[in-house]
Amino acid sequence: MPELPEVETVRDGLDRLVVGAVVSDVVVFREYSVRRHDGGPDSFRDQLVGRRLDAAVRRGKFLWLPLAPGSTRLPLVEPVEAPAAALLAHLGMSGQLLVRGARPSGEQGPSAVLDAGSAGSSDDWRHPHLRVRLHLTGAASGARYLDFVDQRTFGHLSVQDLVPDGADPATPPSGLPAGHGSDLPLLPEPVAHIARDLLDPNLDLDGLVRRVRRRRTQIKRALLDQTVVSGVGNIYADEALWRAQVHWARPTDKLRATDVRRVLGSAAEVMREALAQGGTSFDDLYVNVNGQSGYFDRSLAVYGRENEPCRRCGAPVRRDAFMNRSSFTCPVCQRPPRALTPPR
DNA sequence: CCCGGATCCTGCTGGC
DNA sequence: TGCCAGCAGGATCCGG
Numbered sequence A: 001m002p003e004l005p006e007v008e009t010v011r012d013g014l015d016r017l018v019v020g021a022v023v024s025d026v027v028v029f030r031e032y033s034v035r036r037h038d039g040g041p042d043s044f045r046d047q048l049v050g051r052r053l054d055a056a057v058r059r060g061k062f063l064w065l066p067l068a069p070g071s072t073r074l075p076l077v078e079p080v081e082a083p084a085a086a087l088l089a090h091l092g093m094s095g096q097l098l099v100r101g102a103r104p105s106g107e108q109g110p111s112a113v114l115d116a117g118s119a120g121s122s123d124d125w126r127h128p129h130l131r132v133r134l135h136l137t138g139a140a141s142g143a144r145y146l147d148f149v150d151q152r153t154f155g156h157l158s159v160q161d162l163v164p165d166g167a168d169p170a171t172p173p174s175g176l177p178a179g180h181g182s183d184l185p186l187l188p189e190p191v192a193h194i195a196r197d198l199l200d201p202n203l204d205l206d207g208l209v210r211r212v213r214r215r216r217t218q219i220k221r222a223l224l225d226q227t228v229v230s231g232v233g234n235i236y237a238d239e240a241l242w243r244a245q246v247h248w249a250r251p252t253d254k255l256r257a258t259d260v261r262r263v264l265g266s267a268a269e270v271m272r273e274a275l276a277q278g279g280t281s282f283d284d285l286y287v288n289v290n291g292q293s294g295y296f297d298r299s300l301a302v303y304g305r306e307n308e309p310c311r312r313c314g315a316p317v318r319r320d321a322f323m324n325r326s327s328f329t330c331p332v333c334q335r336p337p338r339a340l341t342p343p344r
Numbered sequence B: 001c002c003c004g005g006a007t008c009c010t011g012c013t014g015g016c
Numbered sequence C: 001t002g003c004c005a006g007c008a009g010g011a012t013c014c015g016g
Helices: A004-017 A040-048 A106-112 A205-214 A219-224 A234-244 A257-276
Strands: A022-028 A051-053 A057-059 A062-069 A085-090 A095-100 A130-137 A145-150 A156-164 A186-188 A318-322 A325-329
Touching (some): A004 A057, A004 A062, A004 A095, A004 A257, A022 A040, A040 A156, A085 A095, A234 A325
Antiparallel strands (some): A022 A051, A022 A130, A051 A062, A057 A062, A062 A085, A095 A145, A130 A145, A156 A186, A318 A325
């Protein structure tokens, strides 16, 4: 499932392969995939055709490509005006953004084969779950299509106005890694209420610890609340809590600051490790822009490992129902709160 | 404002 | 073999 490391992997691929390209056409195969766009598929197309994809930016699990007036000519001078709109993407639980037709380049290493899934077929090959296709011109990589593929359709694309950061208007100055975007003062409107993520260089960690401890909920709920801290999903939440040896049901307002800090640090750590391995995938639902899977699932300590031995103490991993999904814990390493001592 | 549960959707899996 | 319930889950909506 795409969480922060997977989305960042995609962002990096888009940055390298489609930024600078101009959208020459848009085909929406499934209207539901642009349901968050105000005006529907026709408006979505109208607002993209002729515009240049100017950057690839991410916050948490949201990803966007700011739009600029289209010109296939390489700009000699940076545009004076900031883009007023962006193509916004959320991958949901099965969304993929696949770049097709790009030429391999020496710098891209083994990820440079960009036609995964289309070997032997024509350039117009369509994935069975293709929902939206952007036709591109002028990409330095040679990319011809940007395909939004999404089996379970929780993901979506839209064009959104860029607005000031609602939760954090006093944005620190720039000088940050290019492309990350935390130095950009404007966000797509649906992202304005999303908190900074744990890999954001401008994250206020002390403020986040205080904010978590002010809440009256369970620690895992706080971790999954994208208005508190973004980018963490069910998988990395369980992995982070296991590393920090904190049970998911512990009440936030009774946790020590040092424990909250350790949980957040573990989450950042596990996501950095996953990112270094190209993200997590259990099947082919998550892939990078080239259609290749990450390998982090081989490193998971508890998620999806019910009844298998804890990698730290050997006790069988326990699965609990949680928020209409699952939580995986080591019953020995992660002591449950007294109020919730589980049966058995 | 804060919290938590229901809901959207598709395809695969497992039980009978 | 076939059918259907259950499951996966991020963000949003809505009721308390």
